[in-house]
Amino acid sequence: MSSSAATSSLHFKSISYASPRPGLKLLVTGAVHGNETCGTKAIRRIIEELESGKLNMVAGSVTFVPVANPLAYQRGERSGDRNLNRKLQPTSEPKEFEDYIANWLCPLMAQHEVLLDLHSFRGEGEAFVMVGPENNDGPVEPFRFAQQEKAMALRLGVNRFVDGWLSTYARGVDRRRDYLATLGDKADAVQLLNADPLFGMGTTEYMRSVGGYAMTLECGQHLDPRAPEIAYRAIINTLAHLGLIAGGDPEPVSMEALRIYDVVDKTHKDDRFSRPWTSFDTLKKGDLIGIRHNGIPVHAEADGRIIFPDANAQAGEEWFYLTKASGRVP
Structure with a gap:
């Protein structure tokens, strides 16, 4: 585990709400990267509304993880010991703090059917959603819930839809391996890790690998005051779209679709x-x-x-x- 004394006081936290009536099991995560706090703020706002009775569950269940990476969040940085959203998988030999997170978070994801992962980005730009592949039986990311992901993405309230992440990352790994072959033993640890085919596996990819569907909502620039509101509206729309709260299915919005x-x-x-x-x-x-x-x-x-x-x-x-x-x- 990280040698930092600060980690001894850290803990992992999730908060769940369930209706007596059956329905889908949704997981909502924030602060997978510690300096991306819009999701944390939005999740805490939703929790307050559920606690006060302003929002009520009518079916299914939702679990919130306001801070997925408490070490990175405590530091106000993207990562603790490493990027949690790369090579995300349980391990029997945890070494870095993010390994311990994975051993807690991955089983939690496997208990749910849908994931909404809330992020922000460093540069300027407009919010967008990243979704998985079209339905396929291929070796990189076999999938069967493309229509469900698309329907949910259309109701988050943003106007850009991006796919193609993992297949493109796999091609990048092949290219990096060819490049590393020219370096021999001069390759450093970062270069070796980036050439690992599992390094492109993050929260949404892991969720799909255990039979669910998922999307990453990039809510805007880290400090954009609109980002927490975008995250909040996306959670509300997702809860309504999945039938977990009352209010009916939100209207889909027009979107520009892009493929990496x-x-x-x-x-x-x-x-x-x-x-x-x-x-x-x-x-x-x-x-x-x-x-x-x-x-x-x-x-x-x-x-x-x-x-x-x-x-x-x-x-x-x-x-x-x-x-x-x-x-x-x-």
Whole structure:
């Protein structure tokens, strides 16, 4: 476990509410990353409303985890010992604090049918939802609840729908392994971890792997005062959509559907962007995105949008992702 004395006072906490009537089992998580607090604020607001009687369960059950990573939350940082939302799985030999979280959180996810995971992001940009793949029996992420995820996503109250995460991450891992082969024993621990095929497994991927469905709602920039309200409205809409509270099914909203199709890594600390990019900036084929340390330009191969640009990424880490239009949402 982490050597920090602060961890000795930390604990994991979930709060559950159940109706006498049967229904779906929903899990809502906040602060998987400790500096992403909009979900924590929204969850605590919902709990107050359930306690006061302003909200009432009419079917099924909901479990809230206001702070999934208490060490990172205590520090006000993204991670404690490591990123909880990568390589998320139980382990018989926990070493880092996030391993202990996984040994508590993964069984909790397996007890539920639906997960809403609330996040925010560092750069400027508008809120969006990340969903899983279309139904498939493939080796990367077999799935059978695509329609349920889509229906829920359309009712969260945001206007962008993004898929393709795990399959794109798997392609990135293959590319990283080829790159590491050229480094030999010079590869560092971060580069080795990023080349682990399980490293792309986070909360939603784990939830799907145990038979449920899930989505990540990115509620906006970390400090955007609108983000907690976006998270709150998404929880209310999800509870209503799943029939857990009264009020009827919210109306679906119009959405731009995007598919992640490629990830580009930094290969040297001096790789740099051509301009300060933000998530969902438009790209035209041939646009200059960045310049490698040796002067080689990196151009957009197709029309689309950039997401998760990270100017502070380390060598061997994801630098940015590329998306293109998807036909999943009319």
